[in-house]
Amino acid sequence: MIELENIEKIYRSEGVSTPVLKGVSFRVEAGEYVAVMGPSGSGKTTLMNILGCLDTPTGGRYLLDEIDMVKLDDDELSRVRNRKIGFVFQLFYLLERATTLKNVMLPLIYAEEYPADAEQRARNSLLEVGLGERMNYHPNTLSGGEQQRVAIARALINDPAIILADEPTGNLDSRSGIEVLSVFKRLHRQGRTIVVVTHDRFVAEHAGRIIQLKDGVVTEDKAVAEPRDPEAELQDPERREVAQ
Amino acid sequence: MRALGVAAEGLSALGARKLRAFFMMAGTIVGIAALVVIMAVGKGTERKVMKRVNNWGPRAIMLISGGGKDLPPPDMTVTTLTLEDADAVREEVDDLELVSPMVWKLYTTIKHEAAQLRSVVWGVEPNWHRAYDWYVSYGEGITAEDVATLSRVCLIGRTVREELFGEEDPLGKRIYLNNVGLVVKGVLEERGTSPGGGDFDNKLVLPITTAMRRVLNVDYLGAVRLITAKPSLLSRQAEDIRELIHNRHHITPPQEDDFRIITPLIIAGMARGISRTLYILLLVLACLSLIVGGVVMMNILLVSVGARTAEIGLRRSLGATRTDIFLQFLTESLSVTLLGMLLGCLLGWTVCLVLANTTQISLVLSWQPYAVSVVFALLIGTFFGVQPARLAARLHPVEALR
Numbered sequence: 001m002i003e004l005e006n007i008e009k010i011y012r013s014e015g016v017s018t019p020v021l022k023g024v025s026f027r028v029e030a031g032e033y034v035a036v037m038g039p040s041g042s043g044k045t046t047l048m049n050i051l052g053c054l055d056t057p058t059g060g061r062y063l064l065d066e067i068d069m070v071k072l073d074d075d076e077l078s079r080v081r082n083r084k085i086g087f088v089f090q091l092f093y094l095l096e097r098a099t100t101l102k103n104v105m106l107p108l109i110y111a112e113e114y115p116a117d118a119e120q121r122a123r124n125s126l127l128e129v130g131l132g133e134r135m136n137y138h139p140n141t142l143s144g145g146e147q148q149r150v151a152i153a154r155a156l157i158n159d160p161a162i163i164l165a166d167e168p169t170g171n172l173d174s175r176s177g178i179e180v181l182s183v184f185k186r187l188h189r190q191g192r193t194i195v196v197v198t199h200d201r202f203v204a205e206h207a208g209r210i211i212q213l214k215d216g217v218v219t220e221d222k223a224v225a226e227p228r229d230p231e232a233e234l235q236d237p238e239r240r241e242v243a244q
Numbered sequence: 245m246r247a248l249g250v251a252a253e254g255l256s257a258l259g260a261r262k263l264r265a266f267f268m269m270a271g272t273i274v275g276i277a278a279l280v281v282i283m284a285v286g287k288g289t290e291r292k293v294m295k296r297v298n299n300w301g302p303r304a305i306m307l308i309s310g311g312g313k314d315l316p317p318p319d320m321t322v323t324t325l326t327l328e329d330a331d332a333v334r335e336e337v338d339d340l341e342l343v344s345p346m347v348w349k350l351y352t353t354i355k356h357e358a359a360q361l362r363s364v365v366w367g368v369e370p371n372w373h374r375a376y377d378w379y380v381s382y383g384e385g386i387t388a389e390d391v392a393t394l395s396r397v398c399l400i401g402r403t404v405r406e407e408l409f410g411e412e413d414p415l416g417k418r419i420y421l422n423n424v425g426l427v428v429k430g431v432l433e434e435r436g437t438s439p440g441g442g443d444f445d446n447k448l449v450l451p452i453t454t455a456m457r458r459v460l461n462v463d464y465l466g467a468v469r470l471i472t473a474k475p476s477l478l479s480r481q482a483e484d485i486r487e488l489i490h491n492r493h494h495i496t497p498p499q500e501d502d503f504r505i506i507t508p509l510i511i512a513g514m515a516r517g518i519s520r521t522l523y524i525l526l527l528v529l530a531c532l533s534l535i536v537g538g539v540v541m542m543n544i545l546l547v548s549v550g551a552r553t554a555e556i557g558l559r560r561s562l563g564a565t566r567t568d569i570f571l572q573f574l575t576e577s578l579s580v581t582l583l584g585m586l587l588g589c590l591l592g593w594t595v596c597l598v599l600a601n602t603t604q605i606s607l608v609l610s611w612q613p614y615a616v617s618v619v620f621a622l623l624i625g626t627f628f629g630v631q632p633a634r635l636a637a638r639l640h641p642v643e644a645l646r
Binding site: 075079083085106107 | 246249257260554555557560565567568640641
């Protein structure tokens with residue numbers, strides 16, 4: 001599904017070039033739940049921008065569903081983002097002036113054709129993240145965890161190939177964070193492909209596989225023997241301590 | 245469909261911040277309202293001017309005795325304008341359809357039996373009827389024979405008829421003017437009042453020869469009314485006449501003229517009241533207000549692009565293209581100016597109604613200011629909206645989400 005081959009990203013400003021990614025290669029298969037881990041400055045945000053087609057690499061190949069993203073222009077990348085990628089950001093990025101339902105429907109505006117069942121799809125999306133009751137609320141009346149779940153519902157509405165989450169729990173208290181992680185777990189069980197970018201080992205250990213990034217190269221890439229179970233953590237506060 | 249969705253996003257951003265939206269459209273509201281009012285006043289003025297010129301006669305030049313710049317009546321104490329002058333004009337100025345000399349006597353007592361009235365007396369030639377397009381509604385007009393024979397006849401206006409004759413039939417009755425008895429041979433068509441408030445129908449018209457030799461005992465004219473055959477030459481003809489009379493009266497500027505020439509152009513200038521320059525200045529001010537409003541709107545939008553980078557980044561990440569973002573912000577600016585225009589039109593229209601009901605200013609409400617307003621709103625919305633919209637569209641999604 002995702003195939004990165006020797007991805008390089010060099011930032012140039014005023015004659016100084018700063019290499020951020022120095023040849024990153026890995027594959028993510030459909031249905032995988034992968035965490036990309038690394039300290040700040042490791043290039044993980046840049047990697048996630050490239051994975052999310054928000055940015056283009058300066059070298060290498062990035063195949064998403066067998067199409068080389070490096071060759072696409074800005075409009076085509078926009079279309080890919082709309083159809084294949086569901087973003088979940090650390091800061092949620094919900095429009096305060098719109099209701100939960102409208103927020104979830106937002107990506108549909110940029111679809112090639114506005115679906116006739118847009119509202120129904122948004123309702124289903126919200127049901128999927130357990131927010132069926134909150135459809136006509138405005139984001140600022142929701143808790144942080146609920147807001148992030150709205151963002152996940154928004155990411156789901158176009159039935160994306162991958163869900164790309166950038167520090168999805170970074171702005172949440174530990175309980176809300178685990179609630180969000182449990183949503184990811186459920187989506188993973190339904191067969192969705194999820195890539196979570198984080199600096200937090202506790203968060204990463206919920207995934208089935210951890211890719212370690214350091215100074216722009218992959219230093220480690222291995223399966224998690226026993227992924228953490230957010231459901232159990234919600235039951236047992238002891239297990240949550242690690243998250244602090 | 246997609247464009248509509250994007251446009252709706254632009255609108256909703258506007259609705260979410262109503263005070264900000266109001267500030268953005270304030271300049272447009274004031275500018276458009278001013279434009280509507282000024283154009284209504286301008287159009288009202290033009291209509292007034294047209295009416296005055298038509299009353300005057302769009303092809304008529306008046307050569308009037310006495311200097312200065314006033315409209316008729318002539319200064320009958322000035323005795324230098326003569327029948328010979330009129331003949332010279334007739335002979336030497338080309339393309340004149342009519343030359344109609346006249347003597348005037350203002351507010352002279354005329355009597356019929358016990359009744360009397362102070363009336364304006366005109367001594368005219370037969371072509372006077374055509375020169376003023378003023379005929380008898382009853383009876384007969386002045387004929388060449390009347391003039392040739394100094395016949396003691398006259399025509400009267402409606403006011404004279406009412407005051408001196410009441411219900412009586414005036415035809416064949418005698419009116420006394422300076423002890424000369426004049427037989428009424430016709431009643432003139434009604435003309436109503438002049439813009440200055442004078443009564444056109446308080447008039448007694450008699451053959452010019454009768455007036456000069458029998459009644460008033462003068463050998464000079466009050467005025468000559470000339471009708472041009474070629475309106476495009478009118479101004480030049482007026483100048484030719486001025487030169488001719490200068491020569492005949494031995495006047496060399498800067499010596500003061502002992503006559504004046506009134507053309508439809510002068511009438512229009514007097515009727516206009518507010519000058520064309522002032523009118524144009526006001527229009528320019530209204531346009532300036534629109535432009536200033538546009539600049540204010542642009543700055544608020546520029547700030548708003550800065551404040552909404554995260555939103556722009558989010559939309560880009562959800563699949564919005566640069567064009568989508570551009571259109572969203574352009575929709576915002578266009579809705580500001582279009583809504584501002586609607587409110588401005590409403591305000592302008594209200595001001596016009598108030599002015600029309602409380603002042604003497606002549607106003608004409610028409611569709612043109614509204615059409616101009618739509619064009620202005622679109623132009624300003626686009627012109628001042630493009631820059632912020634481009635700024636928003638150019639944002640790199642990664643930068644915007646940072």
